[in-house]
Amino acid sequence: MAAAPRDLLRRMFDAAIAAAQPARCVPPHLPAAPKGRLVVIGAGKASAAMARAVEDHWAGPLDGLVVTRYGYAVPCERIEIVEAAHPVPDAAGLTATARLLERVKNLTEDDLVLCLISGGGSALLTAPIEGLSLEDKQAINLALLKSGATISEMNCIRRHLSSIKGGRLAAACHPARVLTLQLSDVPGDDPMNIASGPTVADPTTCNDALAIVLRYAIDLPRAALTVLESQAGESIKPGDPRLARAETRIVATPQQSLEAAAAIAREAGIEAHILGDSLEGEARDAGTWMAGIARQVANRQQPFRTPCVLLSGGETTVTVRGDGRGGRNVEFLLALALGLNGQPGIHALAGDTDGVDGAEEIAGAIIAPDTLERAWAAGTPPQDALARNDAHTFFERLGDSVVTGPTLTNVNDFRAILIA
Structure with a gap:
Protein backbone atom coordinates (compact mmCIF):
# COMPACT_ATOMS: atom_id res chain seq x y z
CA MET A 1 0.00 0.00 0.00
CA ALA A 2 1.85 3.05 -1.30
CA ALA A 3 -0.19 5.72 0.49
CA ALA A 4 -0.03 6.05 4.28
CA PRO A 5 -3.31 4.65 5.66
CA ARG A 6 -4.19 7.75 7.69
CA ASP A 7 -3.57 10.07 4.73
CA LEU A 8 -5.57 7.90 2.34
CA LEU A 9 -8.51 7.68 4.71
CA ARG A 10 -8.55 11.43 5.18
CA ARG A 11 -8.39 12.03 1.40
CA MET A 12 -11.39 9.74 0.95
CA PHE A 13 -13.33 11.61 3.63
CA ASP A 14 -12.44 14.96 2.08
CA ALA A 15 -13.57 13.70 -1.35
CA ALA A 16 -16.90 12.59 0.10
CA ILE A 17 -17.45 16.07 1.54
CA ALA A 18 -16.37 17.80 -1.68
CA ALA A 19 -18.82 15.75 -3.76
CA ALA A 20 -21.72 17.22 -1.79
CA GLN A 21 -20.69 20.86 -1.85
CA THR A 253 -26.88 11.99 -1.63
CA PRO A 254 -24.68 9.83 0.60
CA GLN A 255 -24.26 7.38 -2.29
CA GLN A 256 -22.65 10.04 -4.48
CA SER A 257 -20.18 10.87 -1.73
CA LEU A 258 -19.30 7.22 -1.16
CA GLU A 259 -18.64 6.84 -4.88
CA ALA A 260 -16.32 9.86 -4.78
CA ALA A 261 -14.39 8.27 -1.90
CA ALA A 262 -14.22 4.96 -3.77
CA ALA A 263 -12.64 6.74 -6.73
CA ILE A 264 -9.86 8.09 -4.49
CA ALA A 265 -9.14 4.59 -3.18
CA ARG A 266 -8.98 3.10 -6.66
CA GLU A 267 -6.61 5.82 -7.82
CA ALA A 268 -4.32 4.63 -5.02
CA GLY A 269 -4.57 1.03 -6.23
CA ILE A 270 -7.01 -0.06 -3.50
CA GLU A 271 -10.24 -1.77 -4.48
CA ALA A 272 -13.28 -0.15 -2.85
CA HIS A 273 -16.51 -1.87 -1.85
CA ILE A 274 -19.60 0.15 -0.89
CA LEU A 275 -21.52 -1.93 1.65
CA GLY A 276 -24.49 0.41 1.82
CA ASP A 277 -25.44 4.08 1.97
CA SER A 278 -28.23 3.70 4.53
CA LEU A 279 -26.96 1.55 7.40
CA GLU A 280 -28.76 2.07 10.70
CA GLY A 281 -28.82 0.56 14.19
CA GLU A 282 -26.92 1.12 17.44
CA ALA A 283 -23.48 2.57 16.70
CA ARG A 284 -21.64 0.23 19.05
CA ASP A 285 -23.42 -2.82 17.57
CA ALA A 286 -22.51 -1.68 14.05
CA GLY A 287 -18.88 -1.36 15.14
CA THR A 288 -18.86 -4.89 16.52
CA TRP A 289 -20.27 -6.59 13.43
CA MET A 290 -18.18 -4.48 11.07
CA ALA A 291 -15.11 -5.66 13.00
CA GLY A 292 -16.19 -9.22 12.29
CA ILE A 293 -16.51 -8.51 8.57
CA ALA A 294 -13.13 -6.79 8.48
CA ARG A 295 -11.45 -9.74 10.22
CA GLN A 296 -13.00 -12.15 7.71
CA VAL A 297 -11.59 -10.09 4.85
CA ALA A 298 -8.15 -9.85 6.45
CA ASN A 299 -7.89 -13.48 7.54
CA ARG A 300 -9.93 -15.37 4.93
CA GLN A 301 -9.93 -13.04 1.91
CA GLN A 302 -13.73 -13.29 2.02
CA PRO A 303 -15.92 -11.81 0.69
CA PHE A 304 -13.24 -9.52 -0.75
CA ARG A 305 -9.51 -9.81 -1.37
CA THR A 306 -7.05 -7.44 0.22
CA PRO A 307 -5.97 -4.73 -0.05
CA CYS A 308 -9.38 -3.10 -0.04
CA VAL A 309 -11.51 -0.51 1.67
CA LEU A 310 -15.04 -1.08 3.00
CA LEU A 311 -17.19 2.03 2.67
CA SER A 312 -20.59 2.71 4.20
CA GLY A 313 -22.95 5.54 4.98
CA GLY A 314 -26.25 6.03 6.76
CA GLU A 315 -26.99 7.10 10.30
CA THR A 316 -26.53 4.94 13.35
CA THR A 317 -27.99 5.84 16.73
CA VAL A 318 -26.70 6.01 20.28
CA THR A 319 -28.82 5.17 23.29
CA VAL A 320 -27.19 7.44 25.85
CA ARG A 321 -26.53 5.74 29.19
CA GLY A 322 -23.40 7.57 30.32
CA ASP A 323 -22.44 11.18 30.90
CA GLY A 324 -19.48 11.41 28.51
CA ARG A 325 -18.75 13.41 25.36
CA GLY A 326 -19.78 11.20 22.48
CA GLY A 327 -21.24 10.93 19.01
CA ARG A 328 -22.42 8.08 16.85
CA ASN A 329 -19.31 7.99 14.63
CA VAL A 330 -16.76 7.91 17.43
CA GLU A 331 -18.88 5.40 19.35
CA PHE A 332 -18.89 3.20 16.23
CA LEU A 333 -15.10 3.51 15.96
CA LEU A 334 -14.46 2.69 19.59
CA ALA A 335 -16.59 -0.46 19.33
CA LEU A 336 -14.83 -1.30 16.05
CA ALA A 337 -11.41 -0.98 17.70
CA LEU A 338 -12.49 -3.24 20.55
CA GLY A 339 -13.84 -5.78 18.08
CA LEU A 340 -10.64 -5.75 16.03
CA ASN A 341 -8.52 -6.07 19.17
CA GLY A 342 -5.34 -4.82 17.50
CA GLN A 343 -5.75 -6.86 14.29
CA PRO A 344 -2.74 -5.93 12.12
CA GLY A 345 -3.21 -4.04 8.89
CA ILE A 346 -6.65 -2.52 9.58
CA HIS A 347 -7.22 1.23 9.86
CA ALA A 348 -10.53 3.08 9.83
CA LEU A 349 -12.08 6.54 9.77
CA ALA A 350 -15.65 7.47 10.64
CA GLY A 351 -17.05 10.98 10.61
CA ASP A 352 -20.10 13.10 10.03
CA THR A 353 -19.90 14.92 6.71
CA ASP A 354 -21.23 18.11 8.34
CA GLY A 355 -18.17 18.27 10.60
CA VAL A 356 -20.13 17.73 13.83
CA ASP A 357 -20.46 14.33 15.48
CA GLY A 358 -23.02 14.53 18.25
CA ALA A 359 -22.85 17.99 19.80
CA GLU A 360 -19.08 18.39 19.40
CA GLU A 361 -17.22 20.49 16.83
CA ILE A 362 -15.39 17.30 15.91
CA ALA A 363 -16.26 15.34 12.76
CA GLY A 364 -15.05 11.93 13.93
CA ALA A 365 -11.82 10.01 14.44
CA ILE A 366 -9.34 7.47 13.07
CA ILE A 367 -8.28 4.12 14.51
CA ALA A 368 -5.18 2.02 13.80
CA PRO A 369 -3.92 -1.40 14.91
CA ASP A 370 -2.18 0.21 17.90
CA THR A 371 -5.18 2.26 19.10
CA LEU A 372 -6.03 0.04 22.07
CA GLU A 373 -2.38 -0.41 23.07
CA ARG A 374 -1.80 3.34 23.10
CA ALA A 375 -5.02 3.90 25.07
CA TRP A 376 -4.09 1.42 27.78
CA ALA A 377 -0.58 2.91 28.00
CA ALA A 378 -2.15 6.36 28.44
CA GLY A 379 -4.44 5.15 31.23
CA THR A 380 -7.57 5.47 29.10
CA PRO A 381 -9.45 2.15 29.24
CA PRO A 382 -11.52 1.82 26.05
CA GLN A 383 -14.25 -0.29 27.66
CA ASP A 384 -14.82 2.42 30.27
CA ALA A 385 -15.04 5.12 27.59
CA LEU A 386 -17.62 3.10 25.66
CA ALA A 387 -19.70 2.47 28.78
CA ARG A 388 -19.76 6.23 29.51
CA ASN A 389 -20.49 7.24 25.88
CA ASP A 390 -17.22 9.17 26.13
CA ALA A 391 -15.54 8.37 22.81
CA HIS A 392 -14.69 11.99 21.97
CA THR A 393 -12.58 12.26 25.11
CA PHE A 394 -10.98 8.88 24.32
CA PHE A 395 -9.86 9.87 20.80
CA GLU A 396 -8.82 13.39 21.81
CA ARG A 397 -6.40 11.97 24.37
CA LEU A 398 -4.84 9.81 21.66
CA GLY A 399 -4.62 12.68 19.17
CA ASP A 400 -6.82 10.78 16.74
CA SER A 401 -9.81 13.11 16.41
CA VAL A 402 -10.75 14.33 12.93
CA VAL A 403 -11.60 18.04 12.92
CA THR A 404 -12.78 19.67 9.69
CA GLY A 405 -14.52 22.82 10.87
CA PRO A 406 -17.86 23.67 9.23
CA THR A 407 -18.02 21.71 5.97
CA LEU A 408 -21.09 23.63 4.70
CA THR A 409 -22.72 20.40 3.58
CA ASN A 410 -24.37 17.36 5.14
CA VAL A 411 -24.87 13.95 3.56
CA ASN A 412 -24.82 11.89 6.72
CA ASP A 413 -22.15 9.62 8.15
CA PHE A 414 -19.06 8.35 6.37
CA ARG A 415 -17.27 5.15 7.38
CA ALA A 416 -14.15 3.68 5.74
CA ILE A 417 -12.31 0.57 6.90
CA LEU A 418 -8.98 0.11 5.12
CA ILE A 419 -7.62 -3.45 5.12
CA ALA A 420 -4.04 -3.99 3.93
Whole structure:
Protein backbone atom coordinates (compact mmCIF):
# COMPACT_ATOMS: atom_id res chain seq x y z
CA MET A 1 0.00 0.00 0.00
CA ALA A 2 1.85 3.05 -1.30
CA ALA A 3 -0.19 5.72 0.49
CA ALA A 4 -0.03 6.05 4.28
CA PRO A 5 -3.31 4.65 5.66
CA ARG A 6 -4.19 7.75 7.69
CA ASP A 7 -3.57 10.07 4.73
CA LEU A 8 -5.57 7.90 2.34
CA LEU A 9 -8.51 7.68 4.71
CA ARG A 10 -8.55 11.43 5.18
CA ARG A 11 -8.39 12.03 1.40
CA MET A 12 -11.39 9.74 0.95
CA PHE A 13 -13.33 11.61 3.63
CA ASP A 14 -12.44 14.96 2.08
CA ALA A 15 -13.57 13.70 -1.35
CA ALA A 16 -16.90 12.59 0.10
CA ILE A 17 -17.45 16.07 1.54
CA ALA A 18 -16.37 17.80 -1.68
CA ALA A 19 -18.82 15.75 -3.76
CA ALA A 20 -21.72 17.22 -1.79
CA GLN A 21 -20.69 20.86 -1.85
CA PRO A 22 -23.66 23.09 -2.79
CA ALA A 23 -21.55 25.06 -5.30
CA ARG A 24 -21.26 21.82 -7.26
CA CYS A 25 -24.67 20.23 -6.84
CA VAL A 26 -27.18 23.12 -6.65
CA PRO A 27 -26.65 25.07 -9.94
CA PRO A 28 -27.69 22.22 -12.30
CA HIS A 29 -31.12 22.12 -10.64
CA LEU A 30 -32.02 25.81 -10.70
CA PRO A 31 -35.37 26.49 -12.38
CA ALA A 32 -36.31 28.92 -15.13
CA ALA A 33 -37.25 32.40 -14.00
CA PRO A 34 -40.89 32.73 -12.92
CA LYS A 35 -43.34 35.35 -14.20
CA GLY A 36 -43.55 36.79 -10.70
CA ARG A 37 -41.15 36.91 -7.76
CA LEU A 38 -38.47 34.40 -6.79
CA VAL A 39 -38.43 33.99 -3.02
CA VAL A 40 -35.61 31.87 -1.57
CA ILE A 41 -36.07 30.23 1.81
CA GLY A 42 -34.45 27.32 3.55
CA ALA A 43 -32.90 25.72 6.58
CA GLY A 44 -30.07 23.36 7.43
CA LYS A 45 -26.34 23.19 7.93
CA ALA A 46 -25.79 23.59 4.18
CA SER A 47 -28.56 26.12 3.52
CA ALA A 48 -26.33 29.22 3.55
CA ALA A 49 -23.89 27.65 1.11
CA MET A 50 -26.86 26.59 -1.02
CA ALA A 51 -28.14 30.17 -0.95
CA ARG A 52 -24.76 31.45 -2.10
CA ALA A 53 -24.78 28.95 -4.98
CA VAL A 54 -28.20 30.28 -6.02
CA GLU A 55 -27.03 33.90 -5.90
CA ASP A 56 -23.91 33.10 -7.92
CA HIS A 57 -25.94 31.52 -10.73
CA TRP A 58 -29.13 33.63 -10.78
CA ALA A 59 -29.10 36.74 -12.90
CA GLY A 60 -32.59 38.01 -12.13
CA PRO A 61 -34.10 39.56 -9.00
CA LEU A 62 -34.61 37.49 -5.87
CA ASP A 63 -34.90 37.87 -2.13
CA GLY A 64 -35.25 35.55 0.80
CA LEU A 65 -34.10 34.19 4.14
CA VAL A 66 -32.45 30.95 5.24
CA VAL A 67 -31.56 29.63 8.68
CA THR A 68 -28.30 27.79 9.30
CA ARG A 69 -26.29 26.53 12.25
CA TYR A 70 -24.02 28.87 14.22
CA GLY A 71 -20.71 29.02 12.40
CA TYR A 72 -22.15 27.84 9.07
CA ALA A 73 -23.09 31.22 7.60
CA VAL A 74 -21.84 32.15 4.11
CA PRO A 75 -21.95 35.79 2.96
CA CYS A 76 -24.85 36.54 0.61
CA GLU A 77 -25.97 39.84 -0.89
CA ARG A 78 -29.66 39.30 -1.61
CA ILE A 79 -30.62 36.42 0.69
CA GLU A 80 -30.57 37.05 4.43
CA ILE A 81 -28.64 34.46 6.42
CA VAL A 82 -29.67 33.86 10.03
CA GLU A 83 -27.78 31.59 12.43
CA ALA A 84 -29.43 29.52 15.16
CA ALA A 85 -28.75 26.54 17.41
CA HIS A 86 -28.48 22.87 16.49
CA PRO A 87 -29.21 20.13 17.58
CA VAL A 88 -31.31 21.74 20.33
CA PRO A 89 -33.30 24.76 19.06
CA ASP A 90 -33.05 28.23 20.57
CA ALA A 91 -34.85 31.57 20.52
CA ALA A 92 -32.91 32.73 17.45
CA GLY A 93 -34.30 29.77 15.48
CA LEU A 94 -37.81 30.48 16.76
CA THR A 95 -37.66 34.11 15.65
CA ALA A 96 -36.04 33.30 12.30
CA THR A 97 -38.67 30.68 11.51
CA ALA A 98 -41.48 33.14 12.21
CA ARG A 99 -39.82 35.66 9.88
CA LEU A 100 -39.37 32.99 7.21
CA LEU A 101 -43.10 32.20 7.33
CA GLU A 102 -43.84 35.92 6.94
CA ARG A 103 -41.78 35.94 3.73
CA VAL A 104 -44.12 33.47 2.03
CA LYS A 105 -47.39 35.16 2.90
CA ASN A 106 -49.56 36.71 0.16
CA LEU A 107 -47.78 35.08 -2.76
CA THR A 108 -49.48 34.59 -6.13
CA GLU A 109 -49.64 31.80 -8.71
CA ASP A 110 -46.94 33.61 -10.71
CA ASP A 111 -44.45 33.49 -7.84
CA LEU A 112 -41.87 30.77 -7.23
CA VAL A 113 -40.57 29.73 -3.81
CA LEU A 114 -37.16 28.07 -3.98
CA CYS A 115 -36.72 26.12 -0.75
CA LEU A 116 -33.19 25.00 0.18
CA ILE A 117 -33.21 22.15 2.68
CA SER A 118 -30.40 20.13 4.24
CA GLY A 119 -29.75 18.12 7.37
CA GLY A 120 -30.15 20.07 10.59
CA GLY A 121 -33.29 21.78 9.38
CA SER A 122 -35.45 19.97 11.93
CA ALA A 123 -33.85 21.89 14.80
CA LEU A 124 -33.30 25.13 12.88
CA LEU A 125 -36.92 25.43 11.69
CA THR A 126 -38.45 25.97 15.11
CA ALA A 127 -42.20 26.61 15.13
CA PRO A 128 -43.91 24.76 17.99
CA ILE A 129 -47.47 23.74 17.27
CA GLU A 130 -50.16 25.51 19.31
CA GLY A 131 -49.95 24.39 22.91
CA LEU A 132 -46.17 23.93 22.94
CA SER A 133 -43.45 26.38 23.99
CA LEU A 134 -39.82 26.72 22.92
CA GLU A 135 -38.87 25.06 26.20
CA ASP A 136 -41.09 22.12 25.29
CA LYS A 137 -39.40 21.83 21.89
CA GLN A 138 -35.98 21.88 23.54
CA ALA A 139 -37.01 19.13 25.93
CA ILE A 140 -38.46 17.11 23.04
CA ASN A 141 -35.24 17.32 21.02
CA LEU A 142 -33.09 16.34 23.99
CA ALA A 143 -35.34 13.36 24.72
CA LEU A 144 -35.28 12.23 21.09
CA LEU A 145 -31.50 12.49 20.81
CA LYS A 146 -31.03 10.25 23.85
CA SER A 147 -33.75 7.73 22.97
CA GLY A 148 -32.03 5.44 20.48
CA ALA A 149 -34.84 5.98 17.94
CA THR A 150 -33.89 6.08 14.27
CA ILE A 151 -33.80 9.39 12.42
CA SER A 152 -37.03 8.52 10.56
CA GLU A 153 -38.75 7.75 13.86
CA MET A 154 -37.50 10.96 15.48
CA ASN A 155 -38.66 12.99 12.50
CA CYS A 156 -42.09 11.37 12.56
CA ILE A 157 -42.55 12.73 16.07
CA ARG A 158 -41.15 16.13 15.10
CA ARG A 159 -43.54 16.46 12.14
CA HIS A 160 -46.52 16.10 14.43
CA LEU A 161 -45.37 18.65 16.99
CA SER A 162 -44.57 21.49 14.57
CA SER A 163 -46.45 24.17 12.69
CA ILE A 164 -43.94 24.23 9.81
CA LYS A 165 -42.79 20.63 9.26
CA GLY A 166 -44.70 17.79 7.59
CA GLY A 167 -45.70 19.80 4.51
CA ARG A 168 -46.94 22.83 6.43
CA LEU A 169 -44.35 25.18 4.93
CA ALA A 170 -45.39 24.30 1.36
CA ALA A 171 -49.04 24.77 2.33
CA ALA A 172 -48.17 28.24 3.68
CA CYS A 173 -46.68 29.14 0.27
CA HIS A 174 -49.87 28.27 -1.65
CA PRO A 175 -50.81 29.28 -4.38
CA ALA A 176 -47.18 29.90 -5.41
CA ARG A 177 -45.17 27.13 -7.02
CA VAL A 178 -42.65 25.55 -4.62
CA LEU A 179 -39.43 23.88 -5.76
CA THR A 180 -37.44 22.28 -2.95
CA LEU A 181 -33.78 21.35 -3.43
CA GLN A 182 -32.58 18.91 -0.78
CA LEU A 183 -29.23 17.54 0.34
CA SER A 184 -30.04 14.13 1.76
CA ASP A 185 -28.72 13.27 5.21
CA VAL A 186 -31.12 10.39 5.91
CA PRO A 187 -30.93 6.66 5.17
CA GLY A 188 -32.97 5.91 2.07
CA ASP A 189 -33.07 9.55 0.90
CA ASP A 190 -36.79 9.88 1.75
CA PRO A 191 -37.70 13.57 1.20
CA MET A 192 -40.18 13.63 4.07
CA ASN A 193 -37.39 12.74 6.52
CA ILE A 194 -34.89 15.38 5.37
CA ALA A 195 -35.33 18.18 7.94
CA SER A 196 -38.69 16.55 8.75
CA GLY A 197 -40.09 17.39 5.32
CA PRO A 198 -41.38 20.98 5.66
CA THR A 199 -42.53 21.04 2.02
CA VAL A 200 -43.36 17.34 1.59
CA ALA A 201 -46.68 15.59 2.21
CA ASP A 202 -46.62 13.26 5.21
CA PRO A 203 -48.54 9.96 5.19
CA THR A 204 -47.72 9.21 8.84
CA THR A 205 -50.11 10.10 11.67
CA CYS A 206 -50.18 11.27 15.26
CA ASN A 207 -50.90 7.66 16.24
CA ASP A 208 -47.72 6.58 14.46
CA ALA A 209 -45.79 9.16 16.46
CA LEU A 210 -47.39 7.98 19.71
CA ALA A 211 -46.43 4.39 18.94
CA ILE A 212 -42.77 5.45 18.59
CA VAL A 213 -42.93 7.34 21.89
CA LEU A 214 -44.20 4.21 23.61
CA ARG A 215 -41.73 1.90 21.82
CA TYR A 216 -38.71 3.79 23.16
CA ALA A 217 -40.29 5.06 26.40
CA ILE A 218 -39.46 8.63 25.32
CA ASP A 219 -40.03 11.14 28.11
CA LEU A 220 -41.95 13.88 26.27
CA PRO A 221 -43.47 16.91 28.00
CA ARG A 222 -47.10 16.43 28.97
CA ALA A 223 -48.15 19.15 26.50
CA ALA A 224 -46.56 17.25 23.62
CA LEU A 225 -48.35 14.04 24.54
CA THR A 226 -51.62 15.97 24.65
CA VAL A 227 -51.07 17.25 21.09
CA LEU A 228 -50.44 13.71 19.83
CA GLU A 229 -53.25 12.06 21.78
CA SER A 230 -55.79 14.68 20.63
CA GLN A 231 -54.65 14.37 16.97
CA ALA A 232 -54.16 18.15 16.98
CA GLY A 233 -50.72 17.70 15.41
CA GLU A 234 -51.88 16.03 12.22
CA SER A 235 -49.65 16.96 9.27
CA ILE A 236 -50.38 17.71 5.60
CA LYS A 237 -51.34 14.53 3.79
CA PRO A 238 -50.68 13.34 0.20
CA GLY A 239 -53.28 14.71 -2.19
CA ASP A 240 -53.73 18.00 -0.34
CA PRO A 241 -54.44 20.60 -3.06
CA ARG A 242 -52.15 23.14 -1.40
CA LEU A 243 -49.20 20.91 -2.33
CA ALA A 244 -50.27 20.33 -5.94
CA ARG A 245 -47.57 22.71 -7.21
CA ALA A 246 -44.83 21.56 -4.83
CA GLU A 247 -41.89 19.67 -6.35
CA THR A 248 -38.85 18.17 -4.61
CA ARG A 249 -35.43 17.34 -6.05
CA ILE A 250 -32.60 15.69 -4.15
CA VAL A 251 -29.37 17.26 -5.42
CA ALA A 252 -26.79 15.40 -3.31
CA THR A 253 -26.88 11.99 -1.63
CA PRO A 254 -24.68 9.83 0.60
CA GLN A 255 -24.26 7.38 -2.29
CA GLN A 256 -22.65 10.04 -4.48
CA SER A 257 -20.18 10.87 -1.73
CA LEU A 258 -19.30 7.22 -1.16
CA GLU A 259 -18.64 6.84 -4.88
CA ALA A 260 -16.32 9.86 -4.78
CA ALA A 261 -14.39 8.27 -1.90
CA ALA A 262 -14.22 4.96 -3.77
CA ALA A 263 -12.64 6.74 -6.73
CA ILE A 264 -9.86 8.09 -4.49
CA ALA A 265 -9.14 4.59 -3.18
CA ARG A 266 -8.98 3.10 -6.66
CA GLU A 267 -6.61 5.82 -7.82
CA ALA A 268 -4.32 4.63 -5.02
CA GLY A 269 -4.57 1.03 -6.23
CA ILE A 270 -7.01 -0.06 -3.50
CA GLU A 271 -10.24 -1.77 -4.48
CA ALA A 272 -13.28 -0.15 -2.85
CA HIS A 273 -16.51 -1.87 -1.85
CA ILE A 274 -19.60 0.15 -0.89
CA LEU A 275 -21.52 -1.93 1.65
CA GLY A 276 -24.49 0.41 1.82
CA ASP A 277 -25.44 4.08 1.97
CA SER A 278 -28.23 3.70 4.53
CA LEU A 279 -26.96 1.55 7.40
CA GLU A 280 -28.76 2.07 10.70
CA GLY A 281 -28.82 0.56 14.19
CA GLU A 282 -26.92 1.12 17.44
CA ALA A 283 -23.48 2.57 16.70
CA ARG A 284 -21.64 0.23 19.05
CA ASP A 285 -23.42 -2.82 17.57
CA ALA A 286 -22.51 -1.68 14.05
CA GLY A 287 -18.88 -1.36 15.14
CA THR A 288 -18.86 -4.89 16.52
CA TRP A 289 -20.27 -6.59 13.43
CA MET A 290 -18.18 -4.48 11.07
CA ALA A 291 -15.11 -5.66 13.00
CA GLY A 292 -16.19 -9.22 12.29
CA ILE A 293 -16.51 -8.51 8.57
CA ALA A 294 -13.13 -6.79 8.48
CA ARG A 295 -11.45 -9.74 10.22
CA GLN A 296 -13.00 -12.15 7.71
CA VAL A 297 -11.59 -10.09 4.85
CA ALA A 298 -8.15 -9.85 6.45
CA ASN A 299 -7.89 -13.48 7.54
CA ARG A 300 -9.93 -15.37 4.93
CA GLN A 301 -9.93 -13.04 1.91
CA GLN A 302 -13.73 -13.29 2.02
CA PRO A 303 -15.92 -11.81 0.69
CA PHE A 304 -13.24 -9.52 -0.75
CA ARG A 305 -9.51 -9.81 -1.37
CA THR A 306 -7.05 -7.44 0.22
CA PRO A 307 -5.97 -4.73 -0.05
CA CYS A 308 -9.38 -3.10 -0.04
CA VAL A 309 -11.51 -0.51 1.67
CA LEU A 310 -15.04 -1.08 3.00
CA LEU A 311 -17.19 2.03 2.67
CA SER A 312 -20.59 2.71 4.20
CA GLY A 313 -22.95 5.54 4.98
CA GLY A 314 -26.25 6.03 6.76
CA GLU A 315 -26.99 7.10 10.30
CA THR A 316 -26.53 4.94 13.35
CA THR A 317 -27.99 5.84 16.73
CA VAL A 318 -26.70 6.01 20.28
CA THR A 319 -28.82 5.17 23.29
CA VAL A 320 -27.19 7.44 25.85
CA ARG A 321 -26.53 5.74 29.19
CA GLY A 322 -23.40 7.57 30.32
CA ASP A 323 -22.44 11.18 30.90
CA GLY A 324 -19.48 11.41 28.51
CA ARG A 325 -18.75 13.41 25.36
CA GLY A 326 -19.78 11.20 22.48
CA GLY A 327 -21.24 10.93 19.01
CA ARG A 328 -22.42 8.08 16.85
CA ASN A 329 -19.31 7.99 14.63
CA VAL A 330 -16.76 7.91 17.43
CA GLU A 331 -18.88 5.40 19.35
CA PHE A 332 -18.89 3.20 16.23
CA LEU A 333 -15.10 3.51 15.96
CA LEU A 334 -14.46 2.69 19.59
CA ALA A 335 -16.59 -0.46 19.33
CA LEU A 336 -14.83 -1.30 16.05
CA ALA A 337 -11.41 -0.98 17.70
CA LEU A 338 -12.49 -3.24 20.55
CA GLY A 339 -13.84 -5.78 18.08
CA LEU A 340 -10.64 -5.75 16.03
CA ASN A 341 -8.52 -6.07 19.17
CA GLY A 342 -5.34 -4.82 17.50
CA GLN A 343 -5.75 -6.86 14.29
CA PRO A 344 -2.74 -5.93 12.12
CA GLY A 345 -3.21 -4.04 8.89
CA ILE A 346 -6.65 -2.52 9.58
CA HIS A 347 -7.22 1.23 9.86
CA ALA A 348 -10.53 3.08 9.83
CA LEU A 349 -12.08 6.54 9.77
CA ALA A 350 -15.65 7.47 10.64
CA GLY A 351 -17.05 10.98 10.61
CA ASP A 352 -20.10 13.10 10.03
CA THR A 353 -19.90 14.92 6.71
CA ASP A 354 -21.23 18.11 8.34
CA GLY A 355 -18.17 18.27 10.60
CA VAL A 356 -20.13 17.73 13.83
CA ASP A 357 -20.46 14.33 15.48
CA GLY A 358 -23.02 14.53 18.25
CA ALA A 359 -22.85 17.99 19.80
CA GLU A 360 -19.08 18.39 19.40
CA GLU A 361 -17.22 20.49 16.83
CA ILE A 362 -15.39 17.30 15.91
CA ALA A 363 -16.26 15.34 12.76
CA GLY A 364 -15.05 11.93 13.93
CA ALA A 365 -11.82 10.01 14.44
CA ILE A 366 -9.34 7.47 13.07
CA ILE A 367 -8.28 4.12 14.51
CA ALA A 368 -5.18 2.02 13.80
CA PRO A 369 -3.92 -1.40 14.91
CA ASP A 370 -2.18 0.21 17.90
CA THR A 371 -5.18 2.26 19.10
CA LEU A 372 -6.03 0.04 22.07
CA GLU A 373 -2.38 -0.41 23.07
CA ARG A 374 -1.80 3.34 23.10
CA ALA A 375 -5.02 3.90 25.07
CA TRP A 376 -4.09 1.42 27.78
CA ALA A 377 -0.58 2.91 28.00
CA ALA A 378 -2.15 6.36 28.44
CA GLY A 379 -4.44 5.15 31.23
CA THR A 380 -7.57 5.47 29.10
CA PRO A 381 -9.45 2.15 29.24
CA PRO A 382 -11.52 1.82 26.05
CA GLN A 383 -14.25 -0.29 27.66
CA ASP A 384 -14.82 2.42 30.27
CA ALA A 385 -15.04 5.12 27.59
CA LEU A 386 -17.62 3.10 25.66
CA ALA A 387 -19.70 2.47 28.78
CA ARG A 388 -19.76 6.23 29.51
CA ASN A 389 -20.49 7.24 25.88
CA ASP A 390 -17.22 9.17 26.13
CA ALA A 391 -15.54 8.37 22.81
CA HIS A 392 -14.69 11.99 21.97
CA THR A 393 -12.58 12.26 25.11
CA PHE A 394 -10.98 8.88 24.32
CA PHE A 395 -9.86 9.87 20.80
CA GLU A 396 -8.82 13.39 21.81
CA ARG A 397 -6.40 11.97 24.37
CA LEU A 398 -4.84 9.81 21.66
CA GLY A 399 -4.62 12.68 19.17
CA ASP A 400 -6.82 10.78 16.74
CA SER A 401 -9.81 13.11 16.41
CA VAL A 402 -10.75 14.33 12.93
CA VAL A 403 -11.60 18.04 12.92
CA THR A 404 -12.78 19.67 9.69
CA GLY A 405 -14.52 22.82 10.87
CA PRO A 406 -17.86 23.67 9.23
CA THR A 407 -18.02 21.71 5.97
CA LEU A 408 -21.09 23.63 4.70
CA THR A 409 -22.72 20.40 3.58
CA ASN A 410 -24.37 17.36 5.14
CA VAL A 411 -24.87 13.95 3.56
CA ASN A 412 -24.82 11.89 6.72
CA ASP A 413 -22.15 9.62 8.15
CA PHE A 414 -19.06 8.35 6.37
CA ARG A 415 -17.27 5.15 7.38
CA ALA A 416 -14.15 3.68 5.74
CA ILE A 417 -12.31 0.57 6.90
CA LEU A 418 -8.98 0.11 5.12
CA ILE A 419 -7.62 -3.45 5.12
CA ALA A 420 -4.04 -3.99 3.93
